[in-house]
Amino acid sequence: MSASSAFNDEKGGSSSVGEPEYGHDPASGGIFSSDYKRHDDLKEMLDSNKDSLKLEAMKRIVAMIARGKNASDLFPAVVKNVACKNIEVKKLVYVYLVRYAEEQQDLALLSISTFQRGLKDPNQLIRASALRVLSSIRVTIIVPIMMLAIKEAASDMSPYVRKTAAHAIPKLYSLDPEQKDQLIEVIEKLLADKTTLVAGSVVMAFEEVCPERIDLIHKNYRKLCNLLIDVEEWGQVVIINMLTRYARTQFLNPNINESLLEEGGSGDKTFYGSDEDEDEDEEEKEKKAEVAAMAKRKPYVMDPDHRLLLRNTKPLLQSRNAAVVMAVAQLYFHLAPKAEVGVIAKALVRLLRSHSEVQYVVLQNVATMSIKRRGMFEPYLKSFYIRSTDPTQIKVLKLEVLTNLANETNISTILREFQTYIKSMDKDFVAATIQAIGRCATNISEVRDTCLNGLVQLLSNRDELVVAESVVVIKKLLQMQPEKHSDIIKHMAKLTDNIQVPMARASILWLIGEYCEHVPKIAPDVLRKMAKSFTNEEDIVKLQIINLAAKLYLTNSKQTKLLTQYVLNLAKYDQNYDIRDRARFIRQLIVPTEKSGALSKYAKKLFLALKPAPVLESPFKDRDHFQLGSLSHLLNAKAGGYQELPDWPEAAPDPSVRNVEVPEWTKCSSREKRKEKKVEKPFYTDSEGESGPTESADSESDSATGSESSSGSEESGSGSESEESKEASESEEEEEEEEEEEKKKKKKDLKKPVQERVFLQTIAPSSTLKSYELLHRITGEGLSVEYCFSRQPFSPDANMVAVQMQFTNNASSDTKNLHIEDVKLQSGMRVKEFPEIELLPAGETATAVMGIDFCDSTQAANFQLCTHTRKFFVSIQPPVGELMRPVFLTENEFKKEQGQLMGMNEITEKLTLDVKCRNEHTIVQRVTTAANLSRVPCGSDKEFAGRTVTSGSLVLVTVATKEEGAAQLTVNCEKMVIGTMLVKDILQALTQ
């Protein structure tokens, strides 16, 4: 044992660090007086039969690990207990094992069989935990075992175990990168998983193992988008980040048409156009023109999948998790059309109330965003105002954002804020504020003079740091228009007596040298003073003194010749070689000798060349080439494992790769969402952009323009798919999943009313037709018949109501000669049979239309439905609402007709509208569903008109709504019976 402990002391860095601390830890120091005894004590406890002793020992050991002390010599004693029955002991043993297995590989192998047994356990949670520990043991020998276990777990029926398998993938990958190919197979399989539990974890594995295999995502893209909202929050972050990258490779830049043009425009405004930039500008303009031309040629249409991603991530801006909000914000920033990016501002501003670390990160990102899209944060300007209690790093970042947001309109408020900040006690912050003022002044020419005056006032500040910072900033500002400000330069020249901060002194000297022509009298005097103090100056100041001397020598050699010589001589013997070097160089250049080269002729031009004014830029400029929200963005340096955000492709890759062959039942589950999507789409795309629901997947694989993909193709599933198929498929699922599915369904059901309503609003009324059952498939021995009132005019006889029947043959054999016989009717009623259906093969569906004249009564039409073998008695009874057809009336006509149908013919009923049925649209919807009427256009109330089919009597319905859902329903109809029944039906439709 002593040998092993010696070994560990050598190896474990943690032990040597931990040991000395151990001495003054009062809790454990008293109990374990010596190393050997302590471990003997613990070993005894671990070997005992009592679980409580084992537990006590394990707790102590874990506490040791937590404190960072070495407990590796207990390995054999601990590992024995891996199969302990007590669940807590077991857990603690796992903790120990994971921590030390790497150091004691051979002994760790003893425990493997326990986990292998655990992997076969009927309890899913035990399987999962066995896999979790097994994969956490970093022992290379067991790689094949791990690989096998992961593969098995990936097809486990429990989603929880599959999730654990996904977690295990990166562990194995980091242990043995050779396994990559096999692991990718597993990832591919798990990516196809449909449960939300697995989605986040497997995308995480994907990001760690094979982020470059973007092709694996295609088939799962839509599923991931749709599942996103239900995935746990950490998974959401990972998925959103991955999808951002994916979208950048697969879709076109939504801003291609405007953004380049506009950004170029704004760039011109902010940049100081110096000579060199002009060529670039030219180039840029050409480029812009090209882009504009291109844009004209090809109108941009967003890929529906792109839209799907944007829509499904948007609600997550409301997440409580700051990381999720940030992930969505960066997704919108990188992917959304310019007009839509604005939505993220509000959410980001909300995060500013969070912990200061969160603020720090969010502000960094806001700073980057605000450079590119200033307008987005402008309304929230006040939220970035600084409080004296903010930590300095937050203050500086807020300042950065405020500076970025400054423009002509808000600059006066911002400057007023800055004025308060300058008085702050926090000097670093004051310095940053002065810099910020300088930046505002360069960017907004209107306030340049005001800023300059303010800064000059600061020169008399008592705090030297403030003065120094002001000098530096003023220097930069003056460079822009020196001729106007010679008095400021004079003022600054005086400051050289007081200011000691080297940077500030250097700045002043440079300024005087550069503009010595504006201050011809003062400049030589300054040089004189400087020559006196030369030896005591800092290096940067010395360099500037030499510069000043040189410049003065060139412009005013009469007065300064001797001074310059003196300064150069001093510099010649300076300690710093840089200064000696500079002095020698300058002497050669400016003092004419016989040997002086060709250059000295140009000395004046060299020294007094017009220098371009410095551009005061935000340090956050161009940081957006890193994906926002990433570590790399924050550090402004590429972090290990960072995946570059690709540029938009020139032409979109084939969008059909994302099409999936879906089995029927999955289609059902995602149908709701799809429908919703379909509903909203026209909002964005032009109407021609909509891909019809019947379009097939193949028809657009040629779309190299990439304008549209065929998300619609899945929607072609006939709208009548019933719940049945869903339930049937569910029963096939594993038991464990069933429970979950049910809960999901429950959840979905609760959400349903909302979605359904959205759906109804926009689909043509024909789809809301209610179908009735004529013959159940059990009584019909496999033949099932449904009918509905199609509300189409029945062309053979205008007095008949069209009844559309749908025959489905569920039997295994064919049905032949479907026809009607033995029609029993009340007097006056007539039936026009449908043509005989000769053959209905097994599994097929056929439709037929028959006409019935109900004589304006709701009496049933009874008849026999015959096949080649059987006869079924059936009857069709119409709801009163189907006995009419809509007529078009103007409001005046309606009023006139109504006036003639008063008294006995008018029935009025008061009602309270259903909560969900208070808006006009829903009321209209419900009334037209209950009765085949048409709305009177432009009516002040909701008015509907129709005529009965047989007699053509007018039916007029009015719904007058009042406050709080109260309403009055009026029906005017010549046929009182119809009127009464109609009132009842509509009443029911509106109140339930």
Add this chain to the structure above:
Amino acid sequence: MIHSLFLINHLGDIFLEKHWKSVISRSVCDYFFEAREKAVDPENVPPVLQTPHHYLISIYRGKLFFLSVIQTEVPPLFVIEFLHRVADTFQDYFGECSESVITDNLVIVYELLEEMLDNGFPLATESNVLKEMIRPPNILRSVVNTLTGGSNVGETLPQGQLSNIPWRRAGVKYANNEAYFDVTEEIDAIVDKSGTTVSAEIQGVIEACVKLSGMPDLTMSFMNPRLLDDVSFHPCVRFRRWESERVLSFIPPDGNFTLMTYHISSQNLVAIPVYVKQSINFFEAGSCGRLDITIGPKQTMGKTVEDLKVTIHMPKAVLNANLTATQGNYTYDCTTKMLVWDIGKLNPQKLPNLRGSLSMQTGVPNPEENPSLNIDLKIQQLAISGLKVSRLDMYGEKYKPFKGVKYVTKAGKFQVRT
């Protein structure tokens, strides 16, 4: 993702370490200590640090640093948010998040950390799920455990993690079914010297304490939901329902949780409950200063302002304060330079006033800046934004729960510039 976690106290001692992948020597923390030295104030330590081989992301909570070690690219907010979640969990389990409590419960803390991350990726962060796996300590249980050798690890493994509602555990039973909601609003404001409001926002939060049996499905509706245009929800809230009907519909977690937070931005008009008249002057001659502060009610909606408190961070040169308060009492801490005036209830008839002189260090030039005033206050039974819960309905269960809503308005970051 997250490689290791170190907990560091304010003295710079590492008192807990946990590694989710292979072990990283604690010497990596030296880079952090260096930055900590440089920053002077613990709040000013950069949350993200770069070292030659690792990245350090840290948060500062309850005088402790939670320092995580990262090796590869990961969204920094992801880590920060997770670390705060860890701190919240400790708070939830032990009532506070301090060094002594963590060292007392070292094993539970370690077990929690083990469950919360797997290979550095969050596994179970919902407090309801964790509590099923690892029971929080209480006195009774620890006594029973020592006698019977029982454990604080749940026998049954949690089902919540497997369901679609991971935030709620199954089989909850209460004798008294109750649901209480606290609507708390905090006013963040900056008022300038002349008394005009520079910016004012409201941060609202609805905290819930729900003790209901079974699987209740709650719906909360508001009198004026239009106020809420910037909200964030607990994952249990059905977002679509909110979008279409402006009601909160949710299956609540068991126990305490934050249902939603909302933000009413400075674009709206925010009522400021009190006004402050102040003058703070420092005189060059005699090295003294004068201070005079009066507080009065402004827009209180007829409610009383309570727990009124003014905190001023004085410039370094102020040695002592010799003041008289007409109401409440004041303290001045010479080392931190904090002047605290605890007023209590605001009486509109007799406005509280604090005046007197400040003694200054001689020979030091006058501070040119004036310190700003931080105001604390509380108004019971009022949400200053005007938000009101109109009803709370329960579906899915048969019993009748007790329901209650409480409103409180507080001052958040309420600052008066002088």
